[in-house]
Amino acid sequence: MTAITTTAAAQAGVTVATIRTWCRRGVIAAIKAAGRWVIDAASLAHRIAIGTMRTRKAKPMSKTTTGTIVQMKSGAYGIRGNADDLAAAYEAGTPVVPTNGPYAQDRLYLGRTRETYGDYGRTLETLGLAYTKADGQAVYHIDTTRLTDAPALAAALQKEQDRLAAAEAAMYASDDEYLNPRYM
Known part of the structure; x- marks a missing residue:
């Protein structure tokens, strides 16, 4: 006993x-x-x-949500895929696996926060769905602040930022040259 x-x-x-x-x-x-x-x-x-x-058996892992990384007209990055699957991943906060070649091992989270200023001060707005198409496809914004599970995309974005910074520096250097007294 x-x-x-x-x-x-x-x-x-x-x-x-x-x-x-x-x-x-x-x-x-x-x-x-x-x-x-x-x-x-x-x-x-x-x-x-x-x-x-x-004891209940663990639920089998749901299928992996996949999509293709795209750049939208606004310059922001999104992921295109089945509208229902992406909506479920966005709501659940689960990662999406891109099908684009070098990013296939990455895990991306959907949604991004946009900060706007208006008459009533600062507003934070979470953007998820960018747009849908008639064929059942949708594009969701990628959360670029959560790229710890997406090293390939993080490296590509950093490379693009470095290229833009170098172009801006070259533009300022060119402007400074015309301000040189020998042209005046």
């Missing part, structure tokens, strides 16, 4: 309150002696065995 409910709870992987409830309802064989439950070890072992048989 097991005399302590805390030991029984630890063996069964449940709370002490659950053990007491099992005792009161007769789920496990126990008697109350001097204000404490004395639990039959064989009955507890049987109940634990029943519990392991009844």
